[in-house]
Structure formats: structure tokens, C-alpha cells
Amino acid sequence: MDHLNKDLVQLDEILNQVQKQSSAYLNQLHNRPTTGKVNLQQEVTFHEKGRGTLGTLQYFNERFEPAMVASSGPRYWGFVTGGTTPAAIAGDWLSTIYDQNTQSGKGSGDISAIIEFETIKLLLSLFNLPKDFFGGFVTGATVSNFTCLGAARQWIGKQSGKDFAKDGVSGLIKVLSAMPHSSAVKSLAMLGIGSNNVTKINVLPGNREALDVTDLEDKIIALNGEPFILISSAGTVNTVDFDDFQAIQKLRKKYNFWWHIDAAFGGFAACSPKYKHLVAGWEQADSITVDCHKWLNVPYESAVFFLKEKHKLLQMETFQNANAAYLGNPLENFSYLNFLPENSRRLKALPTWFSLMSYGKSGYQQIVESNVANALLFAEFIQSNVVFEMLAPVRLNTVCFSLNDKSKVDEFLSRLNATGKVFLTATVYNGVKGIRAAFVNWRTSGADIKIATEEINKILTEL
Structure with missing residues (x-):
């Protein structure tokens, strides 16, 4: 405990040194390499008595700090990697300091979910989505897609009187999509639906990645009225192509299916009057996923799901903690514990709340x-x-x-x-x-x- 006690006494100095190092990194981000060139060797021995925080910080700086690339910098154009706004950094640091396990807005202990509820409303406003969506924060596109498609799986079961969450998946679940992202396909595997169980829809001709609505309807007709899940795209990975959501909505009036939109970064087109036409009609979907650690520019491990309020029971049936009787009725005593995959969650909403409150709609439009x-x-x-x-x-x-x-x-x-x-x-x-x-x-x-x-x-x- 010697190092722990010493660290407590030196806490201000520890935080000051970390702050100075963080500022130096951020202020020189334009000049920092975007590719790692350091040959790192893993250490296999475990220090018996430890080094203390300041000693470990020095050791980290000697071994690992030079290998940190400017992935949050202005010329890291690989994958779809956002940066971190100053406000988001402040919110992320405070998330760590306060260390809440964000579940409830009126619990006997933690009530930090109030911040998450408010942040979801801010995001719905940012994206011009209606208030009949319910939402929450998860780690990224994979878990966000997993959450939405988990509710979709439960919906499919209910169409034939089955409870897949309790009794397990039985029968083949039909999934239609043109260009599903790998995270959605991975989610299908984790949900027991099957990563190979996707009927591919043709894309439009003329160098497009958007689904062909005519081919979609042909494949729907071939299902003979069987309910299915449609995964559509608000921005494909390679060319940021958008499916025609208004045309899909017309099909909704004729056929029975769950409509999910993967809008990881393309959904941010809604922030600009110039580009919002690309997502026209997306408000009619059953579920939508958006990554915050991309175009919202908050630190990694931040994404949201949006699910229609009318499907909240399906989501609760999928993710509730069935053996936690002390939590009461999940619908009456709301807790994210019963609506998301994770039982333990840091206050992921706070960096987003800080950034949205700091820069407003006009900031994100810019x-x-x-x-x-x-x-x-x-x-x-x-x-x-x-x-x-x-x-x-x-x-x-x-x-x-x-x-x-x-x-x-x-x-x-x-x-x-x-x-x-x-x-x-x-x-x-x-x-x-x-x-x-x-x-x-x-x-x-x-x-x-x-x-x-x-x-x-x-x-x-x-x-």
C-alpha cells in the first residue's frame, strides 16, 4: 500500500503532469506522425513492488508514448476515424473522475442516467428525428447494431407467437440487405441469426451502392408474406451511398418487416441543410444506429442506438436481467440495465453532452x-x-x-x-x-x- 498512499498524497502532482502531457500532445497534434515507427517489445516480467504512478508515467513515456500515432489528428483519413473536440475531452475526463455506473435516473444511488436521457433528446434534435425514438449509449457500431437487431430478432419471434429471448431462436430468420456493414453481419452471428443468413439485394446500376428497391420488392414477394429484417444503409463505407428511405417507407405500407438503418457516420448528413435530403424518410425506421466517435468527434467507445418507443417492451424482453428481482418492474422502474447488453456502463453520454452543449447545431453543421x-x-x-x-x-x-x-x-x-x-x-x-x-x-x-x-x-x- 506504500505506493497507493504516496499516490494519494501526490494526486495533484499526478494530475498536473498528466494534464501537461495531454496538452503537449494535443497542441502538437498537427506535427505528430500518423504512422507508428517504433519497434515495441513486450515486457514479460511483473514489477514486484510497483513503480508508483509518477514512476509508471515515466516508464510509459520511455516505452509507449513515442508509438502513439495522431489518430485523432487532422490528417488521419484511414477507416472513418473522428477526432476529439475540447469539450468532449473535458466530458470524457469527468466521466472517469465521477466514475458512475450509469443505469437509472431515479435510483437509490446513482441517477446519472438523467444526463443520458437528456443527451439522447439533444441528439434527436441534432438529427431532426421525432421524439418517438428511445435511445441509449453503447461502445460502438457493433454493439449498437447488436442492440437494435436483438430487438428485431424478438419482433420476428413474436410474429409467430414465439419468445426467442427466453426460449432461444428457432427457425430461420430472414434478413435482407444490399451492403451491410461488417459490424451488422457480426451482430447477426452473435445473435444466432447467422452471418451467412443475408439475402443480398442488388444495388442500383450506374456505379451505385444503394439498394435497388425494385429488386428488394421482388425478393419480398418471394418470401410469401414471411416477416423479415431489412438492414439499410445511411452511408456505405466505400462511397457513402444512401438507400432510398422514402421508397422503402412505401414498401412498409404493403409488407411486414423490421426496418433497421445503419447510419454510423452518414446520419450526420442530417446536420446540414445541404445534405439532409440524403436521409429523408429515415425517421420512419424501427431502429437506427449512429457512431459518436466518428463525426461527432468524441473519444472512442461511443455510439448510440435509436429505437421506436413502441418497441421498448421487445428490447426489455431481450436484455432484461431476469434474476434481478430487486430492480422491480423494468418498465415502471427504468434502468438501462434492462435495455442494453452491458450490466456495467461508464457515463458515456457525458462527452457527447459536453460537445453538443458547447458547439450547438451550428457547430456540427460547420x-x-x-x-x-x-x-x-x-x-x-x-x-x-x-x-x-x-x-x-x-x-x-x-x-x-x-x-x-x-x-x-x-x-x-x-x-x-x-x-x-x-x-x-x-x-x-x-x-x-x-x-x-x-x-x-x-x-x-x-x-x-x-x-x-x-x-x-x-x-x-x-x-
């Missing part, structure tokens, strides 16, 4: 429109260079391209990422090896586009 402008600026460079080929038009915030000489794609991308100035990821689009740049960071500016394109021109000269 972030979205700035990122789209940067994507178009980068696409201009790609289109103007005869070495490159655009694989798809820029529909929102992602540039999907390749080299005309496909044999050099890997070498080009490897060299570019090795510069540490910018980071992009490889992809395959319509069977063609390509590269993808996704713009979701609030820090990214035209100056960053210039830095990246200068590095690209250097590499092209070398190749």
Missing part, C-alpha cells in the same frame, strides 16, 4: 460542411492527376480512388503512410483494389490537404 468541402478539394487533386482514377463520385465525405496502374497501389499506399504525414486505408471496390480517404475530423483544413498532396506528388515522382 464540421460536416467543412469535412465535405475538404473531401471535394482532395478529390479535385485526384481527378486532376492522370496517375489516379476515381472509383466513385464523392457523395459526401469520402474519396474512393485508385491508381491507373493497379500493380502499384500497395507500394504507393505503403510509401504514403510511411511518411507519417497522412494515413489512408486500402479497400476493394467492385473488385478493384483501391484507396479510401474519409474526412470526419473537426481539425482538418485546406492546409492539411496541401500537406497530403505535396507528399503524394513526391511519392509519384519516386515511383
